[in-house]
Amino acid sequence: MQDSSTMLVTFGPLILMMIVFYFLLIRPQKKKQNEIQSMRNNIKIGDDVITIGGIMGKVLLVKEDYVVIETSSTKTRLDIMKWGIGSLASNKAE
Template sequence: MNQNVLFNFIPLILMFVIFYFFLIKPQKKKANEINEMRENLKVGDKVITIGGIIGKIILVKEDYLVLETSSDNTKIEIMKWGINGTYNKNTDLRDTEEE
């Protein structure tokens, strides 16, 4: 009887392992890459926000930064978690979250 119960749990354990390697692990890796990118932002970097605003970083603090968004020197304070990726006009977007 104990072996029968064990064989009933094998498909459940197998499903968990498959979910871990195909869904959970890649998502954690992507989140770590995005957090690393946000921690390595520096003054002068061009970034794009989650809302689609493109700007140049002019001040970096611990949990927020200040963006200059246009030639009129419009400045916006934004939390670091609101940065989606870096922006480069020559190569369009890079380091951004992909769906």
């Protein structure tokens, strides 16, 4: 009986720290990753996007794993992999 209570005292705080670590760090990160993946999968033609490198543009074409965006008034077109899209640009940014 004493061995099991000693193990509980020894490993109890470690298990508690792992549970707290999961709820404070891992779970919110997974939630954010799922939101970003959902945003990338729901990009449609005409959306204004910002890449992870800071390039802003309007989506002209959406394929399975990449999009074509048009930047600035010079009508430069870029093929961007979907994983490179950082966020959708809001209308307030313009």
